[in-house]
Amino acid sequence: MxxxxxxxxxxxxxxxxxxxxxxxxxxxxxxxxxxxxxxxxxxxxxxDCFGAGQHVAQHTFGGHDWRQAPHTARQMFAVLPVVRQLHELLWYLAEAQTLAAAQPLRTELAQAAALIERLSNGDAAALLALDVAAHRAEVSALLLRASELARAEVPLSRKARSRRNHRGADLVGAALAGADLRAANLRGAYLVAATLRGADLRLADLIGADLRDADLSGADLRGALFLTASQLRAARGDAATRLPATLERPAHWLP
Structure with a gap:
């Protein structure tokens, strides 16, 4: 709706x-x-709404829906994308707190998560008044620091590491079969329809990467950072694709 x-x-x-x-x-x-x-x-x-739909309906609007209370519909629909962004940030912060290498940031990550959760529990007026972009920028900077700590565990020279910085890169349709992308920075990269068959993406930062129709057949995504279920569902893979233990293989992938 x-x-x-x-x-x-x-x-x-x-x-x-x-x-x-x-x-x-x-x-x-x-x-x-x-x-x-x-x-x-x-x-x-x-x-994936990251649970925002349920939260808005059950918490923000106290269990009332737009059919029972039509006068709330416009406000409810405006609040949904705000809460979705906050819940997405909470999901990333929760993952960052599980990274052993990011333990030096444990207090900052926990404080950021507590703040975002408190904001998400505000009433409709407070949510609509939020500067979500500012909060996203602050959390994004913190998540990048956590990512850098985790990716530093892969022994690479400074030159090799710089070559793996593809943040926001246009890699639409890129031929990356078998590529060594360990610890690569692929934050926000456009990988639509890219060929990543057999690529090594262990500890690659995939936050916000667009994987629509990307071929992940046989790729190794174990330990990939900030990879979401929705990204996997948007991509193509097979039984040989190796995934983080926390994520399930999409039902539509090839056997």
Whole structure:
């Protein structure tokens, strides 16, 4: 209901923000949930709200939904993307706190997480008044420090490490099969439809990397930093793709 989408390879139809999806059922379930990809709604299988939808409905608006209280709909839909961004930051901060190499930052990471959680628990007015971009920038800088500590565990020369800095790089369709990308900085890199078959991505920082249709067949992603389930669902892989123990192999990947 809240979010828009446009007819594309990811969505079969156009839908404006605030308009109900035609597949939305009266109980708020999805009428085509078990066959979203064949029905042309691949984008729905990739999207992750990081629990923001449940939080907004149950906490921010006290269990009331926009059908029961139509007057709350506009505000509720405006709050959702704010809380989603905060919950995404919490997810990254939680992972950063599990990194052994980032223990020198343990106090700062915990304090940042506590602040973001407190902000996410604010009322609708407070959430809409937040400067989310400023908080994202502060957390991003802290996460980068944690990432640098973790990636420093891979013994590389300064020159080799600089060559693996692909932050925000345009790698759309790049031929990277078998590439040694250990400890690479791929934050925000555009890897759409890139060939990463058999690539070594251990301890690579993948926060915000666009992996749509990237071929991860046989790639080694064990220990990859800030890799999310939604990134994997957007990519392609197979039974030989090695994943972090905390993430499941997407059902649509090749056997």
């Amino acid at each position: 809240a979010l828009p989408f446009a007819a594309s390879a990811d969505f079969a139809i156009d839908k404006d923000a605030g308009d109900p999806c035609p597949n939305l059922k009266p109980d708020f379930g999805c009428g085509i949930h078990d066959h979203l990809r064949p029905a042309g709604f691949r984008g729905c299988t990739v999207f």
